[in-house]
Amino acid sequence: QVQLQESGPGLVKPSETLSLTCTVSGGSISSYYWSWIRQPPGKGLECLGYIYYSGITNYNPSLKSRVTMSVDTSKNQFSLKLSSVTAADTAMYYCARGTFNYGQDYWGQGTLVTVSS
Amino acid sequence: DIQMTQSPSTLSASVGDRVTITCRASQSISSWLAWYQQKPGKAPKLLMYKASSLKSGVPSRFSGSGSGTEFTLTISSLQPDDFATYYCQQYSSYPYTFGQGSKLEIK
Numbered sequence: 001q002v003q004l005q006e007s008g009p010g011l012v013k014p015s016e017t018l019s020l021t022c023t024v025s026g027g028s029i030s031s032y033y034w035s036w037i038r039q040p041p042g043k044g045l046e047c048l049g050y051i052y053y054s055g056i057t058n059y060n061p062s063l064k065s066r067v068t069m070s071v072d073t074s075k076n077q078f079s080l081k082l083s084s085v086t087a088a089d090t091a092m093y094y095c096a097r098g099t100f101n102y103g104q105d106y107w108g109q110g111t112l113v114t115v116s117s
Numbered sequence: 118d119i120q121m122t123q124s125p126s127t128l129s130a131s132v133g134d135r136v137t138i139t140c141r142a143s144q145s146i147s148s149w150l151a152w153y154q155q156k157p158g159k160a161p162k163l164l165m166y167k168a169s170s171l172k173s174g175v176p177s178r179f180s181g182s183g184s185g186t187e188f189t190l191t192i193s194s195l196q197p198d199d200f201a202t203y204y205c206q207q208y209s210s211y212p213y214t215f216g217q218g219s220k221l222e223i224k
Contacts, residue, residue, distance in 0.1 A: 045161065045204060045215040060212040061118075094160055101167065103151030103208045107160035 002027040004095050004108035012089075012115050018082040022095030022108055029053050029071065033098040034078045036069065038091040039110075050098055051078055085115045119143050119207050123216035129224040134195045138219045140188045140205035149209035152181055152190045155218075156201045164203075165190065195221075 008020035022034065035050040049059035051069040059067045063082070071078040082089060092112050096104035120143035130136050140150065148168040153161035163172050165181040168188055178193040192199055200223050205216040 044217050045206075047211075047213045047215075049212075058211050062212070096160075098208075100208070102172070103163060103166050103206055103213075104153075104161075105163050105166075105172070107162070110160050 002097060002106045004097065004106060006093060006095050006108045006111040008111060008113070010112055010114060012085055012113060013117050014086055014115055015084055018080070018085050018089065018093075018113055018115075020080045020093055020095075020111065020113070022078050022080075024076045024078075024097070029073050029076045029078065033100075034071065035096045035098050035104055036080045037094045037096055037104070037107075038089075039094070040088075040091040048080065048082070087115050089113070090115045118212055119146060119210060119214055121205055121207055121214050121216040123203075123205055123219045125219060126217065127220045127222060129222045130195055131224045132195050132197060136192050136195060136221065138190045138203055138205075138221075140183075140190070140216050142186045142188075142207055145185045146207040146209035148184045149207055150181075150183070150188050151206045151208060152179075153204045153206065154199075154201045155204065161204060 003025045005023045012018045030053045033050045033052045036048040039045050051057045051071050066083045068081040092110040094110045095108045097106040098104050122141045124139050150168045152165040155161040164175050169181045180191050202218045202220045204218050
């Protein structure tokens, strides 16, 4: 059974960089794309971008200038960096596995990131 | 970006009822539509993909239909475990976008 687990600081100061890592277990990181999706408290879901196991990325244009994703296949991990954060970036951040047939079929439990001084 | 609009936003129903949620896309997405169920404090869970394909392990009381711009998710006989929020998502073109959600409440 594939499992994903997000990790990273739960509190980030305004203007700083949010950094999260997702560790994949129970399956290989190869042959899929790996997404970051966020959900502000009480609101809907927003795709931030995805990275393919080969390192190819596709970012949401609304965040493109602030988002960087990377993958480490040796550790079965992929990561998100979001720069110049503001209170509007406060959200539950989920990592998820994607396939072009199924959408996002496995999700992490999510990690709440609060942007506050 | 492709806009996804769900209706209704909130739905009250009873155990045993048949319910339908509608999702409309601002442009054609063929059948590249997924449905997710989310319970409070939990991650979304994939129910349906390619508009009408049931993910393995999901009860057969869930069904999906549609193509192009109009889609529906139907639950044939509501069970207590089904009270949750449901989201549609298009994965035809990036950024993949979600509907605003439909909250299914107990009447």
